[in-house]
Amino acid sequence: GEETAQDSGEPELSPPPEIDCEVLDGDDLAEHTIKFGIGLAEDSPQGRAVQYFGDYLSECTDGRLTVDLFPDSQVGDDLEMMSGLRSGTLEMTYPSTSPAVSFVPELGVFDLPFLVPDTDAADRIFDSEVGDEMLAEFEGSGMLALAWGENGFRQVTNNDGPIESPEDVQGLDVRVMENEIQVTIWEQLGANPTTMAFGEVFSALEQGVVSGQENPWVTNYTSNFWEVQDYGSETRHVYTPFLFMIGEEFYNGLDPAYQDLIQEASDATSEYQRQVAREMDSWARDQFEASGAEVNVLDEDQLDAFREATAPVYDRWAPQIGEELIDEVRSVAEGE
Numbered sequence: 356g357e358e359t360a361q362d363s364g365e366p367e368l369s370p371p372p373e374i375d376c377e378v379l380d381g382d383d384l385a386e387h388t389i390k391f392g393i394g395l396a397e398d399s400p401q402g403r404a405v406q407y408f409g410d411y412l413s414e415c416t417d418g419r420l421t422v423d424l425f426p427d428s429q430v431g432d433d434l435e436m437m438s439g440l441r442s443g444t445l446e447m448t449y450p451s452t453s454p455a456v457s458f459v460p461e462l463g464v465f466d467l468p469f470l471v472p473d474t475d476a477a478d479r480i481f482d483s484e485v486g487d488e489m490l491a492e493f494e495g496s497g498m499l500a501l502a503w504g505e506n507g508f509r510q511v512t513n514n515d516g517p518i519e520s521p522e523d524v525q526g527l528d529v530r531v532m533e534n535e536i537q538v539t540i541w542e543q544l545g546a547n548p549t550t551m552a553f554g555e556v557f558s559a560l561e562q563g564v565v566s567g568q569e570n571p572w573v574t575n576y577t578s579n580f581w582e583v584q585d586y587g588s589e590t591r592h593v594y595t596p597f598l599f600m601i602g603e604e605f606y607n608g609l610d611p612a613y614q615d616l617i618q619e620a621s622d623a624t625s626e627y628q629r630q631v632a633r634e635m636d637s638w639a640r641d642q643f644e645a646s647g648a649e650v651n652v653l654d655e656d657q658l659d660a661f662r663e664a665t666a667p668v669y670d671r672w673a674p675q676i677g678e679e680l681i682d683e684v685r686s687v688a689e690g691e
């Protein structure tokens with residue numbers, strides 16, 4: 356894109372939920388520094404949420420539990436950070452569900468195109484029994500998923516031109532997440548998808564290894580993709596959740612009072628992170644546009660053309676994900 360000076364303005368955000376706890380201050384309580392790695396930037400909703408989580412823990416333990424945040428894939432990509440949790444080199448991470456499908460295949464339901472219509476539907480899924488069950492699937496894997504988060508609705512950015520119809524995607528060299536269902540979506544549309552860890556995306560775009568990628572506006576803006584992308588198109592083709600994860604062995608070795616506190620702080624963080632993600636979404640789109648990129652928002656008819664063109668992805672993957680699970684998640688999403 357044309358590199359213009361950025362308006363370094365901050366988004367207007369509501370205050371985080373109040374931290375309301377009885378301080379754990381027994382002399383027998385150990386001190387721990389939790390290394391928390393994320394793929395996104397410090398000022399993304401994800402980064403802001405981890406900082407809130409750190410404040411929560413340290414305030415409620417008089418500084419005995421602290422969080423050390425490693426943003427921007429500094430300590431690895433989602434899959435590497437998940438291995439770190441299992442081997443004990445990292446305590447916490449916040450991956451997308453998509454790469455976690457290799458551990459919990461049911462999470463592939465979120466990779467289906469246009470499954471989640473809006474953020475209310477996402478909340479209904481997260482707060483449902485089926486939502487709890489999916490998180491519980493991690494037990495025994497070496498990692499525990501303590502809460503949901505919102506990565507969000509994914510939008511395509513690229514350097515070829517605005518995306519308004521499925522035809523515009525044909526032949527597009529696009530980076531996708533490390534997930535076979537995502538690959539199928541783009542193949543179905545006639546694009547050339549390449550799977551790649553998030554930390555490599557910026558330089559791949561810069562060097563022209565790929566022309567485009569897809570991520571929510573908050574990521575497209577806070578990870579500086581506007582510097583290397585000319586077009587952003589609001590396609591909302593997939594809604595990706597985040598998983599708020601901790602190493603199972605680390606967690607099981609903690610004092611039960613710490614375990615309870617961490618769960619409570621995770622729930623508050625989940626609420627806060629979703630709030631920030633939603634408050635920053637259209638702001639980030641405006642910032643992306645103000646940076647000099649061309650932005651277009653698809654209307655319902657244009658989205659319908661994408662719904663139709665990607666429908667075969669359901670038939671292809673339903674057997675693996677489970678027809679019943681898809682129906683269940685759909686009806687929870689619709690509030691039935």
Ligand code: KDG
Nearest residue numbers: 393394395433449450451553
């Ligand atoms: O910490 C999360 C990121 O590493 C990643 O999941 C972001 O959506 C993402 C992507 O495109 O890889």
